[in-house]
Amino acid sequence: MTMIQSRAQMRLSIFSLIPVLLIAGTASASAAGSETDFRAAYAAAEAAEQEAGRLRNQWTVTAAALADAKTAAGKGDFDKAISSAKEAEALAKASIFQATSEKEAWKDLEIR
Amino acid sequence: MVLVLTPPRLVLAALAALALSAMQPAGAAEQPDPAADAKAFRNYFVRKFPDVKLEDFVNGPYALNEDMRRQWEEKEQFPPYEFSLEMGKEMFARAFPNGRTYADCFPNQGVGIRQNYPYFDDREGKVVTLELALNRCRETNGEKPFSYLGDEMAALTAYMAFTSRGKPFDIKIPDDPRALEAYQNGKRYFYTRRGQLNFSCATCHVQNPGERMRAEVLAPALGILNAMPIYRSDWGGMGTISRRFTTCNSQIRGVPLAPQDEEYRDLEYYLSYVSNGLPISGPGARP
Numbered sequence: 001m002t003m004i005q006s007r008a009q010m011r012l013s014i015f016s017l018i019p020v021l022l023i024a025g026t027a028s029a030s031a032a033g034s035e036t037d038f039r040a041a042y043a044a045a046e047a048a049e050q051e052a053g054r055l056r057n058q059w060t061v062t063a064a065a066l067a068d069a070k071t072a073a074g075k076g077d078f079d080k081a082i083s084s085a086k087e088a089e090a091l092a093k094a095s096i097f098q099a100t101s102e103k104e105a106w107k108d109l110e111i112r
Numbered sequence: 113m114v115l116v117l118t119p120p121r122l123v124l125a126a127l128a129a130l131a132l133s134a135m136q137p138a139g140a141a142e143q144p145d146p147a148a149d150a151k152a153f154r155n156y157f158v159r160k161f162p163d164v165k166l167e168d169f170v171n172g173p174y175a176l177n178e179d180m181r182r183q184w185e186e187k188e189q190f191p192p193y194e195f196s197l198e199m200g201k202e203m204f205a206r207a208f209p210n211g212r213t214y215a216d217c218f219p220n221q222g223v224g225i226r227q228n229y230p231y232f233d234d235r236e237g238k239v240v241t242l243e244l245a246l247n248r249c250r251e252t253n254g255e256k257p258f259s260y261l262g263d264e265m266a267a268l269t270a271y272m273a274f275t276s277r278g279k280p281f282d283i284k285i286p287d288d289p290r291a292l293e294a295y296q297n298g299k300r301y302f303y304t305r306r307g308q309l310n311f312s313c314a315t316c317h318v319q320n321p322g323e324r325m326r327a328e329v330l331a332p333a334l335g336i337l338n339a340m341p342i343y344r345s346d347w348g349g350m351g352t353i354s355r356r357f358t359t360c361n362s363q364i365r366g367v368p369l370a371p372q373d374e375e376y377r378d379l380e381y382y383l384s385y386v387s388n389g390l391p392i393s394g395p396g397a398r399p
Contacts, residue, residue, distance in 0.1 A: 056375070058367040059308045091308070098305060106303040109314050111149075111156045 033078035041085035042069055048092035057099035062091040144296045146285050146385055153386040157334040161322070170338035170393040172331035176322040180329060184397065193270055193343040193395040196263065196350045200271030203264065208253040214268070217249035226269075226276035227392050230381050231284065232291040239294050239377040242269055243352055260371035261358065266341045266350035273341065273394030281338060281392065283385040298382025301375050302333075307366030313379075316360075328399060335387050337380065339396030346399065353380055
C-alpha cells in the first residue's frame, strides 16, 4: 500500500467514525443525569483529588470544577453537575499523572 | 521505524546496559553537590547574559531590559518601598509588652544578618527562614505570629534586608545529611513542573528570563531572592518571599502550599545558596 492510499484510508476511517460519535454523544446527552449519577461522579472526582493532595499537587481548576459541580447539583441541574464532576476527575487525574512523572522528569530541566 | 532486536543483538544490548551501570556506582548520580550546582547555575546565567555584570543579576528584569531599567532608576529616587521600610524600622525597635525586642532574638541584634538566612538548624533538623525566625521571636515573647503574606512581615523583613544591603549572600550547608536533603528537596521543588500550566519555577526563571509573559519581563533565577521583600506595582504593595512563592503557584493554576511549608523553606534554602556571593539588594521594587 502506498503512503497516499494509507492516508486516504485513515481519513475515510476518521470520517466514518464521526456519525458514530455524534450518535453516541446525542444518546448520552438525551439521558438526563440523576442525583445518583452525580453522587457517583462526584465521589470519583473527590477521590482523585484527594490522591492529588496526597501527592501535594492539586490544581486550582480542579477545586473550581468540584465547586461548580456542587453548585449545579444544588440547583437540581444534574446534567451540568455530572459534567463538572467528570471534568474535575479528569483534571485531578492529570495532576496525579504530572506528579508521578515529575518524580524523575524534573532532573531533565536541571542546570548541570 | 521499529528497531527489532534479534537474540544476539538483545544479548549485546543487555551486556552494554550492564557495563554502563557497572561504571556508575549505585546512587552516585543522586549524590547532591551544592558547590558544583552553584557554579553551574551561575555559569549558565553569565553565558546567557554576557553583558550583565554578575552583581547586577540581583536587579532582576532591570538588569536585562534597558527601558525598564531607566524607569526603575527614576522610581528609585522616591522608592515605593520607603513607607514599608520606615514601618519595619519602627516595629523592629518597639519593645514587646515583656520589654524585650526583636533584636534580642537575633545574632548581632538583628542588624546586617539577612545574608545568613535561611540557615539549617541542626537541633531542629530543618531550614529556618528569616520570616519564620521573626514569627518565632514574636511567639517566644507572647505575641501572635504575623501572616507570612501580610504587610507587617514584609515591613520587618524589608528593614532587616536594608541593614544588609551590599552584603553577599552567605548560605551555609553544614556537613549534615539532613541539610543536604533539605537542599536537594529545594532543588527538586524548583525544577518540578506543577499546576495546570505545567510550569516549574525553572520554566520562567531559567528557561525564559528576559522574555515577556504578557506585560512582565521574567527575572533570572540567579539573585532572585536577594531583592526580597519587594514592592510590586502589580500587587500595589509589598510582598514577602512567602507571598512570591504562593503567588507563583497560583499563577500556574497550582494550589499553593501553606506559607513557610517545609518545601517552600527548602526551596528558599536552595535558591539562596545558588546565589551565594551576590549582594543583598532588598527591599526591592518590581513592575
